[in-house]
Amino acid sequence: MSNMNTAMIEKYRNNFLKEVEANVEEGEWVKMCMQCGVCSGSCPLGPYWDHPPQEIFMMIRAGKREEVLSSSSMWMCTSCYNCIARCPRGLPITHIMHGLAHYADRLGLAPKEQPTRKFAKHFWDNLTKKGRVNELKLGLKLYFMNGFGEGIKTAMKMKDVGLGMWKSKRLSIGELWGGHSIKDTKGLHAILNKAREIEEAKAKKFEG
Amino acid sequence: MSDEKKTGCYICKGCGIGERLNTSQMATIAEREARANIVREHDFLCSAEGVAMIQNDIDNEGVNHIAIVACSRRAKTEAFNFDGVAISRGNIREGVIWVRPDTDEAQETTQEMAEDYTRMAVFEVNAMNVPKPSGEAEGQTNILIVGGGLSGMTAAIEASKAGYKCTIVEKSGALGGHAAQAWKRIPQHAPYKDPEDTGIDEMIAAIEADPNIEVCLNSRVTRTSGAPGRFSADISTESGDTKTENFGAIIQASGYTDHDVSHIDKLGYGNADVITQAELEALAREANGGPIKRPSDGKEVANVVFIQCAGQRSDEEGHLPYCSGHCCLTSIKQAMYFKDQNPDIDTTILYDDLRTPGAGGEDFYRSGQDKQVIFTKGAVNQISSSGNGAKVNFKDRILDEDVEIEADLVVLATGMVPNSGVNIDEVPQDEPGQFEVSVDSILNLTYRQGKDVPQLKYGFSDSHFICFPYETRRTGIYTAGPVRRPMDDQQAIEDATGAALKAIQAAENAQLGRAAHPRSGDLSYPSFRREGCTQCKRCTVECPFGAIDEDEERYPKFNEGRCRRCGTCMGACPVRVISFENYSVDTIGQQIKNIDIPDEFDEKPRILVLACENDAYPALDMAGMAGVEYSAFARVIPVRCLGSTNLIWVTDALNSGYDGCVLMGCQKGENYQCHFVKGSEMAHYRMSKVDDTLQSLSLEPERVATYEVAITDIERAPQLINDMAETIERIGMSPFKF
Ligand code: SF4
Ligand code: SF4
Ligand code: SF4
Secondary structure: OOHHHHHHHHHHOOOHHHHHHHHOOOHHHHHHOOOOOHHHHHOOOHHHOOOOHHHHHHHHHOOOHHHHHOOOHHHHOOOOOHHHHHOOOOOOHHHHHHHHHHHHHHHOOOOOOOHHHHHHHHHHHHHHHHOOOOHHHHHHHHHHHHOHHHHHHHHHHOHHHHHHHHHOOOOOHHHHOOOOOOOOHHHHHHHHHHHHHHHHHHHHHHHO | OOOOOOEEEEEEOOOOHHHHOOHHHHHHHHHHOOOOOEEEEEOOOOOHHHHHHHHHHHHHHOOOEEEEEEOOOOOOOOOOOOOOOEEEEEEOHHHHHOOOOOOHHHHHHHHHHHHHHHHHHHHHHHOOOOOOOOOOOOOOOOEEEEOOOHHHHHHHHHHHHOOOOEEEEOOOOOOOHHHHHOOOEOOOOOOOOOOEOOOHHHHHHHHHOOOOEEEEOOEEEEEEEOOOOOEEEEEEEOOOOEEEEEEOEEEEOOOEEEOOOOOOHHHOEOEOOEEEHHHHHHHHHHHOOOOOEOOOOOOEOOEEEEEOOOOEOOOOOOOEOOOOOOHHHHHHHHHHHHHHHOOOOEEEEEEOOOOOOOOOHHHHHHHHHHOOOEEEEEEEEEEEEOOOOEEEEEEEOOOOEEEEEEEOEEEEOOOEEEOOOOOOOOOOOOOOOOOOOOOOOOOOEOOOOOOOOOEEEOOEEOOEOOOEOOEOOOOOEEEOOOOOOOOOHHHHHHHHHHHHHHHHHHHHHHHOOOOOOOOOOOOOOOEEOHHHOOOOOHHHHHOOOOOEEEOOOOOEEEOHHHOOOOOHHHHHOOOOOEEOOOOOHHHHHHHHHOOOOOOHHHOOOOEEEEEEOOOHHHHHHHHHHOOOOOOOOEEEEEEOOHHHOOHHHHHHHHHOOOOEEEEEEOOOOOOOOOOOOOHHHHHHHHHOOHHHHHHHOOOOHHHEEEEEOOOOOOOHHHHHHHHHHHHHHHHOOOOOOO
């Protein structure tokens, strides 16, 4: 358990709703949910979630901190915005889902093997390196995310797509060495470092 | 104007009637067969010129009975409104040309229809008299208000503002009722965010300062007799003093009692820290804005759980089957008592369906959520003492698990039970001349039908909830507030205001001898021929409005002011001695008798349609407007209420060669639409016995059909007529044609 997590438990005792309000992006909306279930019914992935959005909101109100933060559910959100468009109470549900996922990640409670989370990490690493997404590397990373054997299999399955992209010059083998980049990668890294610094300073406050 | 009957028949040729029908043939029939004294055709009868023609006959020719053969009686009512004469209407537009195709083949039967309606109009009006007020009308307009709670006080203030004197009779020692026991009320004004002051003290002060309003505390009504305009009430104090006063109308605002849930084990009522909403109001008043303390040991409440629908909305034994309408908002309000004082207090509202009606309901709910009141959907398994407050074991219906939470205080939303006095279906009235005061009764009416107003369901007073919700089934007596249906403060205020206006209207109408809703303004009233009466009491029993008492000799005693002019008594009377001047067994009977019945070999059956003038008849008119056709063999006669249908009409019709009868009334039963509440039901009941008559005539039972028809049945009502035409085709013509 991270220090920050312990600090948060200490700070909010059993009032998880308040903790969410204070720390999760758009978290102050959770209390306004009227449990109609429209979001859960609208979510294309809802049936595959352990806890669809309506249930997550109820769990927060019922103080189920561990269960919510370690859940894989919020990570399943594809940002389709169906729920936001339909919620009669106007909750920014999509943003709350991402906010919760991010908060869980910060606290170190997010499920380590959750594929969306893993892919998100790879994507971030890939993007921040050169300021441009390196399709080839990202693709390979994704294929081999679950081991070598899986990777070969997936690569074989997708080879026609790959060849097509190569023929139409959307993919270059050269990308494996270096790859394309923005003009000022240094500047980008400086920005990102500063942002991280600010984030960590914020989190520090709680570790106190 | 002389008393001699002089009949004028006026046939209109406008609206295409002249092109479709041979009106001069109709005029000849009116003159030769129906013997109208004056018969005139006009190209445009409802025009100023046409109306002047009729008025001229009234003024200069002494015409006092007028048959207008034109459009439906529902159309052009303003043009054809002549004072001091009897009027009938033959409906040859909506009822003939608009429901028949304009073809050569149809021409003959369409013309026959129109000729029959001409005969019917003239014979009907000849059987009528000009209605005059009976002279029973009397002059009281002050209003008796029974109950001094929020509804009663509102009614008094409103009536006084309109310039009417009133008397409040309150059984307790103070005005204000339940509302005065509350710490704050649900907000009645935007932005609907916080509880408001109740405003009750100001109301009491206003009443005390108002010379129009008399207040009798510690008092009950121990006898009520009379009718609108001339009610007489005994008002008795606890100490036994009684005074008698006269009133024009009565408002019953007797309110509700909190539902007692002590017998429902799972709610744990009886544990010191498990209380009702009403008891929480008392705690809040005691705290006076400071921290609310729990009853067991006076500890400041840090955690409170509200239980919605506690002992309500369930078929389980001892539960109220209905929703009391206010409790969800009340719990939100009460949760705010805690949150507004200290936001750190945990407040949970355990609900199954949260219902927040009214303009501000949703906003107030959101405000509760905004203040971090936790709303949890679940059902109580068991509430019990925890030794330190109470614990609530419940099933969370969203997360689908059993949960137990501890609380310093549990508040139960137990609901309201109407104070409606005695149920007259179960408690019969004392015999005439032996009236005894009932302590359970609210009004102690001397009416033959019972001491209180009739109830519909669950003890709430009966009223036509769609069309005229304040009218009870006792004319001039209006129920308001939670005795009528469950409601919150704001609804009770609206309700009482409406009832006050209705009461004023009833008192004023009574001065003029006019009927109340739905035949408002009608001057006719039922009278009966004493010599013929067999004292069977059917009229007394069947009158939906308790208008008829019994006199010392056990003859019916009509109270015109209580009568709604439905005619149910007239339909009920087996010896047919009850009639109105302008509506009687004869006015309909004459129409039935004088329709032309072709002989059996003509293959032209006749179908008598008796249609309620409130719903079925307008539906048939609208069918005409919409071009829906029906059989040319039908002859439609509007009736005030199907309840006024006397069996003799049906028997006579069948005896004289009609091939079928279709009766159309409104929906009956618990969700009735009948404008006279019980009329349609009575008619259906009577017609269920028509089989005997049919048997004795050796006629098929299919020849008489009784239906419930709604005003929207524009396709169905004509279809029902056509169905009868088909039935006749199948079973053959009546053998009774001469
Ligand atoms: S749609 Fe909105 S109000 Fe309804 S359950 Fe989902 S978040 Fe709550
Ligand atoms: S935005 Fe996310 S939570 Fe909302 S419907 Fe789409 S996938 Fe579901
Ligand atoms: S049955 Fe109808 S018409 Fe007859 S007395 Fe009662 S209210 Fe009047």
